[in-house]
Amino acid sequence: MTNEELKFNIEKHPINHAEDIEKEIDILFGNKIGAIYNFGKELLFDVSPDNLSEVLNILRNNPDLEFNVLAYIKKKPEKNLLLIGLLSYDKGITINIRVKNIIAERRIDYKSIIDSVKKYFKNAQYYSDRQYLKDTNRDAVILSQLPETLDTFDIYLSFEDNIINQAYLSNEISMFNQDILFKNSDINKIIAKINILSYKAAVFPELCFCLGIENLLSLKIPKRATYIRMLLCELFRISSHLSFIANTSLIIGNQNALNYTLTEKEKILNIIEIITGSRVIPNFIRIGGVKKDIDDSIIKMILKSLPGIFKNIRKIEDLFSSDIVILGKLKEIAYLNIKDARSFGLTGPNLRASGFRYDLRKDAGYLLYKDFSFTIPLGRYGDNLDRVIIRFKEIYQALKIINEIAKILPIGPVAKMMDHSAIVFEESPIISSVECPDGIFKLYIEIKPGSEIEIIPIGPVSNNMHACEQSLEGCNFDNLLTTISSFCIESPEMY
Amino acid sequence: MSISLIKSSFNIYVSGFGCCKQEIIASVGPVYDISRFGISIASYPEDADVLIIQGFLNRKYIKRLFEIYGAMKNPKWIVAYGRCAIENAFFESDDDLIKTFKEKINFDIYVPGCPPRPEAFIYAMLRLMEKT
Amino acid sequence: MLRVIKNFFINLGNIFRKPKTVLYPKEKILIHEGSRGLPRLKLNLDTLDIICNGCKDCERACPQQCITIRSGYEDNETVLDEFYINLGLCSFCGNCVEVCKNKAIDLSYRYQLAEYDIESLKIEKMDLVKQAEYSIRDFWTKL
Ligand code: SF4
Ligand code: SF4
Numbered sequence: 001m002t003n004e005e006l007k008f009n010i011e012k013h014p015i016n017h018a019e020d021i022e023k024e025i026d027i028l029f030g031n032k033i034g035a036i037y038n039f040g041k042e043l044l045f046d047v048s049p050d051n052l053s054e055v056l057n058i059l060r061n062n063p064d065l066e067f068n069v070l071a072y073i074k075k076k077p078e079k080n081l082l083l084i085g086l087l088s089y090d091k092g093i094t095i096n097i098r099v100k101n102i103i104a105e106r107r108i109d110y111k112s113i114i115d116s117v118k119k120y121f122k123n124a125q126y127y128s129d130r131q132y133l134k135d136t137n138r139d140a141v142i143l144s145q146l147p148e149t150l151d152t153f154d155i156y157l158s159f160e161d162n163i164i165n166q167a168y169l170s171n172e173i174s175m176f177n178q179d180i181l182f183k184n185s186d187i188n189k190i191i192a193k194i195n196i197l198s199y200k201a202a203v204f205p206e207l208c209f210c211l212g213i214e215n216l217l218s219l220k221i222p223k224r225a226t227y228i229r230m231l232l233c234e235l236f237r238i239s240s241h242l243s244f245i246a247n248t249s250l251i252i253g254n255q256n257a258l259n260y261t262l263t264e265k266e267k268i269l270n271i272i273e274i275i276t277g278s279r280v281i282p283n284f285i286r287i288g289g290v291k292k293d294i295d296d297s298i299i300k301m302i303l304k305s306l307p308g309i310f311k312n313i314r315k316i317e318d319l320f321s322s323d324i325v326i327l328g329k330l331k332e333i334a335y336l337n338i339k340d341a342r343s344f345g346l347t348g349p350n351l352r353a354s355g356f357r358y359d360l361r362k363d364a365g366y367l368l369y370k371d372f373s374f375t376i377p378l379g380r381y382g383d384n385l386d387r388v389i390i391r392f393k394e395i396y397q398a399l400k401i402i403n404e405i406a407k408i409l410p411i412g413p414v415a416k417m418m419d420h421s422a423i424v425f426e427e428s429p430i431i432s433s434v435e436c437p438d439g440i441f442k443l444y445i446e447i448k449p450g451s452e453i454e455i456i457p458i459g460p461v462s463n464n465m466h467a468c469e470q471s472l473e474g475c476n477f478d479n480l481l482t483t484i485s486s487f488c489i490e491s492p493e494m495y
Numbered sequence: 496m497s498i499s500l501i502k503s504s505f506n507i508y509v510s511g512f513g514c515c516k517q518e519i520i521a522s523v524g525p526v527y528d529i530s531r532f533g534i535s536i537a538s539y540p541e542d543a544d545v546l547i548i549q550g551f552l553n554r555k556y557i558k559r560l561f562e563i564y565g566a567m568k569n570p571k572w573i574v575a576y577g578r579c580a581i582e583n584a585f586f587e588s589d590d591d592l593i594k595t596f597k598e599k600i601n602f603d604i605y606v607p608g609c610p611p612r613p614e615a616f617i618y619a620m621l622r623l624m625e626k627t
Numbered sequence: 628m629l630r631v632i633k634n635f636f637i638n639l640g641n642i643f644r645k646p647k648t649v650l651y652p653k654e655k656i657l658i659h660e661g662s663r664g665l666p667r668l669k670l671n672l673d674t675l676d677i678i679c680n681g682c683k684d685c686e687r688a689c690p691q692q693c694i695t696i697r698s699g700y701e702d703n704e705t706v707l708d709e710f711y712i713n714l715g716l717c718s719f720c721g722n723c724v725e726v727c728k729n730k731a732i733d734l735s736y737r738y739q740l741a742e743y744d745i746e747s748l749k750i751e752k753m754d755l756v757k758q759a760e761y762s763i764r765d766f767w768t769k770l
């Protein structure tokens with residue numbers, strides 16, 4: 001290779017590291033943006049509303065950056081704040097933009113900002129005011145909770161000859177402002193309460209919060225504690241996927257599958273209860289470790305019960321992939337191809353069912369997932385069946401990880417002894433993210449003077465809902481419920 | 496084999512979004528099997544005898560709750576399941592709506608816990624049957 | 628034919644299998660050690676006094692603000708007067724146990740609770756002491 005060729009290659013090499021991107025952004029924007037915070041795979045900086053349009057344009061179109069997916073928009077009118085997340089799947093890095101007025105009194109004009117975001121990102125449409133869709137889609141209105149399993153949103157439909165033209169899922173009935181919940185709470189109180197932000201898998205918000213604070217304090221966690229955290233994460237992942245499967249089989253109307261699934265879920269909850277002391281709300285992860293140790297007899301019990309659980313879940317999967325009635329309701333319905341799935345900013349199993357591999361456990365390397373060999377299952381077509389089967393496959397991988405953890409759990413302390421009241425925090429915003437069963441769960445944490453903590457959760461709900469709405473178009477009316485349930489939109493959205 | 500404790504059969508309607516709902520669904524499952532007592536989950540409020548209020552309720556949903564309650568046929572009972580429902584720990588508090596909520600809706604039985612275990616749910620339903 | 632024979636044996640096995648359903652009020656699930664139930668106040672086993680000295684650490688640490696303590700002063704030491712827990716708010720999180728320096732509070736295994744009126748959910752000192760009956764895992768055999 002000649003010298004010129006070598007040089008050319010080096011120049012062409014894409015920048016993939018957060019540090020490089022941080023530098024690049026710094027050079028490009030200079031003092032148009034505030035200080036850049038770097039949290040591994042997450043970057044965060046301030047922009048004033050006037051400069052936003054230009055910044056978005058460059059971030060999207062500069063060939064070195066190419067952040068071409070809008071991951072989320074979070075409005076916080078009470079705090080005069082707006083968060084915008086841009087994602088690049090290839091780099092695996094998210095840029096979080098905090099829109100803030102320099103003059104604190106000036107209110108942010110959300111409408112005009114979203115209009116300007118819409119110019120660059122098509123799916124910003126979802127975050128604008130869409131009340132008018134209620135009036136235009138009035139051929140059928142299904143209120144929430146009337147079919148007993150579809151929670152948290154009303155469905156407005158317009159259709160012709162049983163083919164759905166447009167669907168509008170309105171989840172305003174289940175939107176919650178969680179500010180009151182965390183009013184004057186210290187860290188331990190927040191950990192005890194935060195788990196209801198994603199209650200199907202309640203360990204993930206706790207973990208996310210603790211990881212964020214530990215990141216700020218640059219604490220090193222004992223290895224045993226990290227392994228126990230991973231063990232819990234995988235257990236909760238299984239339980240959440242099982243409740244998804246139970247829901248789907250209830251909607252399909254297969255009582256056998258429902259009963260089998262609930263029995264297995266009971267076993268998993270049992271293990272969770274032995275470890276944490278509660279079936280649903282663990283309150284187990286602490287800053288610097290976990291609450292208490294688990295002893296060897298428990299680990300032996302876990303190891304003993306895993307093969308049985310695996311065998312039974314295998315049976316349920318057989319039922320799903322061979323029963324003609326189930327297959328007729330799931331197979332080849334509501335396709336979602338990779339390109340579309342990426343454009344909605346989807347994450348989690350719904351994205352992977354379309355065949356795109358993106359998983360924070362491998363890509364961001366939080367906790368110690370790199371110690372274990374597991375594969376990330378992928379779907380092929382992205383239809384309803386793929387979205388169900390991929391959850392089964394993830395359960396097997398989770399069981400495999402649990403098995404490995406239980407075998408090689410190292411000996412050592414489970415928590416760093418520290419006095420929480422003595423910690424002095426720098427005032428700084430934190431973004432931390434974990435891969436929860438439905439997608440990526442993020443927390444924006446801001447520590448204010450006087451150690452007051454402010455939290456904004458950013459869940460995968462709105463991306464999933466958007467993707468669901470779009471893939472309902474052109475779908476038969478009979479397949480409405482199965483399609484919606486296959487996207488797993490079960491928890492309410494918190495803001 | 497199992498004894499029948501049925502005095503009257505109950506159809507329950509579960510409202511609200513929250514963690515407690517998981518435990519109610521668990522009690523329908525084969526391990527707890529609440530249908531032994533003639534209790535089943537109804538899909539429509541018109542069929543229901545017992546309204547279970549659980550989880551987080553926001554302003555819009557409380558309004559719908561009144562509609563649901565109005566659609567139920569007499570006699571009807573209301574169960575407060577979980578911390579959120581008992582103490583009106585709704586996320587949007589101090590409101591006129593909460594006041595009307597308290598006036599209009601009298602709970603017949605309270606099940607404390609966060610979330611209460613499925614056993615507590617069955618126990619509450621049995622006590623409710625005793626009362627009726 | 629082979630399938631018929633196979634299914635026959637599966638069914639035969641099912642006859643002798645233990646039923647999955649727990650007949651709840653008659654038999655109960657033995658919940659695990661460390662499961663969290665209703666809080667209780669511990670007694671000093673020698674003097675049969677309440678160990679709690681009313682330092683209000685748990686009141687401050689409770690995330691749901693459900694503990695109310697009134698304490699007085701006697702010989703330069705705090706003494707407990709009243710101790711209320713509002714069960715309607717308690718989430719059985721166990722933070723109060725974690726924070727107590729005197730190990731005066733503990734969680735029992737009592738999980739089946741349902742009351743007709745909201746007043747009986749506010750329990751006071753002596754009731755909390757009585758929860759000691761529920762501090763063994765198979766309490767229903769002893770009651
Ligand atoms: S009472 Fe507790 S478990 Fe039930 S919905 Fe509220 S927070 Fe969730
Ligand atoms: S268990 Fe938790 S909620 Fe209940 S009294 Fe103790 S600290 Fe408060």
